[in-house]
Amino acid sequence: MTETPETHTSTEISISFKESLYEGLRQGLYSFYTLFKIMTPVYILISILKEIAVLEILAGYFSPFMKFLGLPGETALAVVLGWTVNLYAAIAAFAGLGLSIRQVTILAVMLGISHSHFMETAIISRMKARPWLILLIRIVTSLFIGALMNLILPENF
Amino acid sequence: MEFILQTAFGLLKLMALIFIIIVPLIIILELFRSYGVLEKLTKLISPLTSRLGFEKDSVFPLLAGIVFGISYGGGVLVGEAKKGRIVGNQAFLVALFLALCHAIFEDTLIFIAQGAIWWIVVLTRVATAFMITALVAIWLKKQGHP
Numbered sequence: 001m002t003e004t005p006e007t008h009t010s011t012e013i014s015i016s017f018k019e020s021l022y023e024g025l026r027q028g029l030y031s032f033y034t035l036f037k038i039m040t041p042v043y044i045l046i047s048i049l050k051e052i053a054v055l056e057i058l059a060g061y062f063s064p065f066m067k068f069l070g071l072p073g074e075t076a077l078a079v080v081l082g083w084t085v086n087l088y089a090a091i092a093a094f095a096g097l098g099l100s101i102r103q104v105t106i107l108a109v110m111l112g113i114s115h116s117h118f119m120e121t122a123i124i125s126r127m128k129a130r131p132w133l134i135l136l137i138r139i140v141t142s143l144f145i146g147a148l149m150n151l152i153l154p155e156n157f
Numbered sequence: 158m159e160f161i162l163q164t165a166f167g168l169l170k171l172m173a174l175i176f177i178i179i180v181p182l183i184i185i186l187e188l189f190r191s192y193g194v195l196e197k198l199t200k201l202i203s204p205l206t207s208r209l210g211f212e213k214d215s216v217f218p219l220l221a222g223i224v225f226g227i228s229y230g231g232g233v234l235v236g237e238a239k240k241g242r243i244v245g246n247q248a249f250l251v252a253l254f255l256a257l258c259h260a261i262f263e264d265t266l267i268f269i270a271q272g273a274i275w276w277i278v279v280l281t282r283v284a285t286a287f288m289i290t291a292l293v294a295i296w297l298k299k300q301g302h303p
Contacts, residue, residue: 016191023189028180033174043171044163047164091267093172096164101272108268108278113257113285120256123231129237129252138256145190145285153277 012146035088040090042081050074050096070106070150082111083139084118102156103110108148114142174270182263186225199205214242215251221257222261230255238239250290258286 017132049055059073066073074097090111099107117135125131165180177217189195198219206216214237223229237243243251261279 002281003243017188020187021184023191025180027187028183030266031183032176032179036180039172039175040168043168045162046182048166058186087267088265089259091175091271092171095271096167098247099272101274104272105274105277108265108271108273112264112268112278112282120227123228124252127231127234127248127250127252133255134256137253137293139286141257143288145281147302149281155212 004151027069039092042089043095046077046093047096059131060076068150069110069146070153071146072097072099075107078107079111082115084116086116086119087111091113102153104144106153109149110142110146113145114138164184169248175267178266178270179263185288186262190225195280212243212247215247217218218243219251219254222251222259226263231261237301246294247276249297250294253293254290258282 001026042095046055049058057078058077062074062076063073066076071079075094078090078093081093090107094107117138121131121135124134168270174214195213195217199220203216207213211219218230218237220230221233233253234243234248236257238248261282265273265275265278265282268278
């Protein structure tokens with residue numbers, strides 16, 4: 001491999017602006033493509049489950065737990081997908097449910113604290129930072145904050 | 158037929174929202190990265206962060222993770238730790254904070270698009286990360302870890 005010597009001139013700075021703009025666009029489009037591949041099947045699957053009334057049955061099982069978080073039983077699937085896959089899968093799972101602002105805000109905080117655990121626990125273990133303890137803290141904190149927000153936030157806004 | 162149309166329309170709307178958030182955001186973050194915006198910010202807020210008990214060399218990985226996401230922040234953290242600049246529990250505490258609070262722009266924006274109230278989301282998440290990290294730091298000190 002040959003290395004090209006680096007020179008710092010004013011023209012190079014303007015090229016680097018264009019280059020990073022282009023690089024950002026490339027990364028952005030690629031990310032969108034990967035998100036599209038995850039979100040589309042999730043959104044379609046949830047829509048079908050809702051249409052054939054299976055979502056209702058599943059929601060029935062989960063609603064006793066979800067009500068502590070101020071969330072309908074249907075959102076249990078979104079939480080599970082958020083924990084295991086990522087936030088985008090979670091969003092695709094609740095986007096069609098017609099949730100209230102309060103419910104989306106609670107979900108945003110809970111899932112923000114605790115998500116993508118397979119991937120992120122692997123990243124944290126590379127940091128040599130007690131990944132299992134951090135995983136436990138994230139899940140417990142998220143459930144605690146969700147319940148706390150449900151107690152504090154006014155019912156209608 | 159109505160079901161298919163409704164689902165297709167809902168999906169199109171969802172993906173359009175994601176597109177107009179993600180593509181510009183990633184371009185802006187890439188520009189931040191190539192112009193070293195966070196390096197400058199680290200210096201600017203260092204009086205505040207040192208008062209909060211963060212060592213100087215852990216502030217940059219912390220900011221990098223909060224803004225760019227956990228894989229980027231984690232990478233910076235591992236690099237700094239290898240150089241011996243972040244020692245002992247500092248690395249664990251940075252990792253813990255980042256696990257609770259990272260990619261704050263991306264995560265918040267995609268939920269705002271679904272109706273979440275941004276300031277509640279940001280404040281609650283940042284405050285929670287601060288409190289949990291502080292509690293664990295106090296606990297570690299009591300255990301006698303430096």
